[in-house]
Amino acid sequence: MAIHFCLGVTLLLSMWATAKCDVPNEAINMECHDRFFVIAVDLAFTGNEPHFEAVDESGVYPITRHRAAQCGYSIGVLPLLGHVELRASYFSCHTENNDDKVFTFNFNLVVANEGKIVSYALSKTCSPSLPWSPREVTCEVNYMEVSVNSEVTCPSETKKEDWNAALKSAYTSATSDWQVMLHGGEEQGMPMNLSEAHKRGYLFDLTDSRLVLRAQYGQPESFSTEVNGVPVEGVHATLFSRQGWVVLMVDLVAACSMHEGSYNDSGYMMWDTPEALHPLMTSQHEAQVKIGVNGELVEEPVAEERGYIVKKQNTIIQISIPYNAEGAIRKSLVSGDLFEFYIFDLYLEQMLFGEDQMDTRLRAHRTLATPLLPRSLFSENRTVPEERVFTVYIGNVPEDVELAAVNLNGQKCNAPFSNESSLTITKVIQPNHNHGYTLKVSMFDPVIRQKFSKEDATMQQTLEINYTLTVLPENEPFYHLASVMAFTDVSPPVFDALCTESGISFKLDHRPFDYLWEITIDSDLLTSELADQHGYIMSNDSNSLLLEVPLLSQGYQYEGFNLKEVIGTFKILIRDPKTSEVQSSSIKTCSFTTTELVVCSTDGRMTVVADLALAIPNGGNPARTNLRDKYCGPKETDGSRALFSFSLNSCGSTVKLGKEYVTYENEIFYSKKLRALKNPADPSNDIDRVMIQCTYPLSGLFRLFSVYKFESDKAGFGRIVHSAHSTEGLLSPTMEPTTVFQTPVYTTRRSRRPVSMRPGYQPPVKYIKVSSFLRNLPKKGAKGQLQIKLNPFISL
Template sequence: MAFGICFGVTLLLSVWATAKCGDIPNEALLMECRDRFFMIAVDLSFAGNNPHFEAVDATGVYAITKRYAALCGYIVRVLPLPGIVELRASYFACHTDNKDDDMFTFNFNLIMMQEGKKSTHALKKTCSLSLPWSPREVTCEVNYMEVSVRSVVPCPSGTKETDWNSLKQVYTSATSDWQVMLRKDHGPTTPMMTPLNLSEAHEQGYAFHMTDGRLVFRAPYKQPHSYSTKGNSVPVEVVHAILFSRHGWVVLMVDLVAACSIHKGSYDDGGYMVWETPEALYPTIEDQRLNIALHGELVDQQVAEDQGYIVENLNATIQISIPLDAEGGYRKSRASGGLYEFYIFDLYLEQVFVNEDHMDTRLRVHRTLTTPLLSRPVSSENRTVPEERMFTVYLSDIPEDVELAAVNLNGKEFTVPFTSARGPTITQIVLPNNTHGYTLKVSFDDPVVMQQFSKEAAQHSLNINFTLMVWPENVPFYHLVSVMAFTDASPPAFDAVCSESGISFKLNHRPFDYLWEISIGSNLLTSELAAQHGYILTNNSKHLLLEVPLFSLGYEYKDVTLKGFFGTFEIFVREHETVESKNSTVKTCPFSTTELIICSTDGIMTVVADLSLASPSGGAPTGTNLVDKNCQPSDADSTRALFSFPLYRCGSRIKLVKDHVTYENEIFFSKKLNASNDIDRVTVQCTYPLAGLLSLFSVYKFKSDKAGVGRIVHSTQVLQSTGIKPATVVSTRRTQRPGSRLAARHPPARYIKVSSFQKPLPNKGVGQHIKVTPYVL
């Protein structure tokens, strides 16, 4: 379809200019001279909720209402997404100071309420034309249609029959004053309305005015004299005015017609907003040129296509597809049960037509296109690594106008940001394309985590409800995630540390540790057992700490030498229900002491004796022996000797007293078996309860499961001469605290009894592992 005869459009380069205005901050106000219009944008955060404009000229001040704006060439609208109030004014708008159709000065008042008071701000801007006007230009604004033509237009090369019919109709009613006729259709039998003078036309909503070189006609959409038609199934609105005046037999007639596609746009599921217009709204003898912009400067079709636009000609219809992420568009989230989004595009399009007289018709279209609500689900990913014992949930693809407000974990609410240094953590992550995400971390051991345990595995589960808020409306929506992880419910294991005075065992508590119990040998570890055996037990909600002093019940000793020995302590873990042992923690540490006597369950006496007090004359410990002179030390230094021998050998004497049996031997410097005094010998003893002996008075076999007490008795005269008191036996029920003198200094002798909770050991001979309980001198 085609309308009109002589048309043209000139492209103006956009000129950006920011105006300064008294008490309006520079960052809150933008005034721009564009190709064929002037624009003002004011930040709503400064302008308030209900700003409005007034046009000012030499004749007065005029409020720009909705109707007045469409009639006079203005468009005023509030744009919540960029957060501005915008005014666009045609260069031919009312009250514009037009100088030679080349320089245009605008004066406006911005009126707004600030702190309950009305304030008025004067705004002024002059715009210069950078390119000449085309013979005919048509503007399809959001609220009006405008067409302007040169005052002097050459006659067309051909005149159509319909044009002559129009001339006949207007000739009979033409006067010397300018009149206008409006046509409701386009054809030979098109009815004509009664001619109106320009004042009457203005009262009915039509504007006509003349500049130095152009005739301008403007009309709002949906006027009584405009009509709709279809151009290849695309809706088009047309207003057709014939402006004329007769002087004698000569009639001056100007055919003014504006045709605008009123296609509202449609959304393509492929991610494009599509707008359509007929290919031939105006006659053209060559392919029309297209320039496209979104709320910015027009660019050539090829440049737009390089930016992702798709421009196609389908069945004589131009179809422009705008990608959703096109620069200059606006995106907005909306919460309605879930998260949705829509996009708004201020399409600015220029079509250039060339008729048979090689005169340009330039059509400029302003259209606001809005997509329907599109689902915008938030993405979540479970990044939990069970070995780390930490839930890690990643929430992503969150638009910039959406923020996380709270997180509900198994019914417990946490506001964002999390304030506690302990417990769950939330971290925001900046992502491309103006989106962001959050990483939530929750320890498996956190009280909010639901847990179920079995002997095979521990099940950890977490129901997460993310509360997200759409701003600035402050409307919430929710994203639910349920995560679950399984970990091995293995028996606990202690961390063990050696010290000078013993071994410390530490166990960090786990929620499922109730499946297991801790024992020392076959006895359950309790506070009573610890106190009885001299252990130091600390148990709280976080960990269990067991300090086992050296020579406490449960130690195993090996590799005894004059330099030291190794002590081993073992803690057992067993099932709570079956009491079946599942694992144990064994720790072996090196120790040293001045004197030591060990009475083993398999009848071996091991003695490290300090002989410096027994030989004032300086006898060497290497020259010592037991009652049996053939039993000599296995090792000796300048003051001490090491003996290890079976109880029933080396001349040992056996004494039965009530319910005990004592094995006794002596360490001599002299080769005589019977010394003349006590100064040169040391007596060593091992005492066992008869009830614990499995074999007695046997040369080949000795076994006991009862306590054996060892003693090292120095000569009485030596003790008196040095001021040393005779040794006394300290009960193992006495608790030794870390740091006490007794525990830290290792007194001269340790007397050790057989562990009553250990099973009897086979006869391993001298130097084998020995399980003992100490009696401390």
């Protein structure tokens, strides 16, 4: 695949109004080589249609395609390198030649700049670093050129018939002007003067010491042949002039291999050229070959290091170059999938040594290209499961390919990537001019597909990746797919718990998969509304859940009641949201000290620690206190407090029914006789009354006033009411009971005396029995009153 595209110019160039300017140094590079001069200009500066003009003393000459081949210029646009390049032979038409040792080049670079035509003057003087060989042959991409020392006039190996025909024509010619006979085609050509030859596309020039012939490929008079299967094209001209009885004749031969190159399965580009391309160039000794790239020959050790191979077989010199060798030009291409091809600008020198001292130096520029080669990218799963992050690397990305977007499980993310979310993409540069990208995304990002397995308690996480990459500069897209999967062991969440002076503090550090479970207090889902209702203090953010549970809040279970401490246990349950089955629990038990408390248990028992300092006279003993039933005394006392624990349906408790609540109430008394003795000046003995209450929601009671036992699915709300001072700040139910509408019902008969008296004695009683439908009571009856049926009292 060639990369040189000859440029044409319009005939109106001479009519354009142009401005002379200087080219910025960073946009242009001019270099002198052994046998040619080269100019490279950045395409970003020239645009898509730059033009060159050759300048000499006689004028300005646009370099058209035809003039370039005839005058020794080769112009090519190399988009892969990003520049336009002009190569000029040292014997090119408009070059100032000083004794074949110093050559001065003058050109105009013409570009369109913002709608205006601008001309830049370019000039360079070069001196070849190598002496000229007797014969020099150049095989450029668009022309052949041969130059010989003008002092050598006798052929050594010219075919006899060619020599005789030229000699006969020279003798019969009546002019002393130089003439030329072209040997090629099926018929022998007739002599012509140099002007006619120039019209046919051949250029002859006589410098200070050399004769030059130049012709473009494909001329009618050129010859084509094969040497051991390698196609060869050449031009053979005999230049002669008759000076009296002396005839001066010079044979000029240029021959070039036209092998297009090939590519083998081992990854080598190959190019063949005959060891001797023409009988006049036949070597009597072994030829020497040097190769290089981009107009620079390299020494043999360097060539071997780069992997270049030169070998001879059946008089054919075969050049093998690794497709990705240094100096190769690479380009990506999308054709359904990603492909690439390599272009190698081969520069070859052959030295042919003849016994007649007519050594020949042949220099050839040839462009070699591979076919389209599949370019495979690879994906590598670099995930470390413990990090809980998918890490995927895509590599072997060519330098002219960029990542434009990624599609994660159907969700597209376009470049540029901000890396502000849980997705990060990092470009990784490789030393071989390739690069790659590392993609990281949390395994618990919402984009990840997750599937939970109860059987083995694992979470399967899947990420399907579709990379969108583009080939520059065309921005042609193609796609690369990758898929990764991970399995994560999961377990129900566990709270850290801490005892405080006022309650228990629970903390849960969030994990991405905690959403698989529900957090409940008993059977109620833990929400901010529930926390407010029960008096909990809860805060929940993206990092953790904090729950402060004050003592005596709903949900506590108590044991070991005494006046010194109370042992409270609070339990948080973790449930399966689909089946409500308990999967785990976080339980914390703490010991608390308190002045007063009321505990209303689910099994129908009220436990009270009450401060009786104002309820008894000075010097009174709290052990002498009792409930409404005087046989129900305290379990434990100290200087001012008493501990009572009794069944709600005993000790003279009264029941007050509301629309949604039922309240059990009792009172702590100090003996009236003792009060009178202690305080005779106060006949009314009106001191502090201590009321104690437990309130239960009707909806949570299973059997209200059961003959055998009390059942409630929730603990009640307790309260101690002191008549002698304000109750502000004392414990009260979170939700106040509704207005009582029934006359208080005493659960014991006052006329009944027990058989014996002992502290803390609680006599057995019979109860009022209320139907179970009370939990779903209608709010109002026919006349707007709540209706309830009570069984009559049952006496002992």
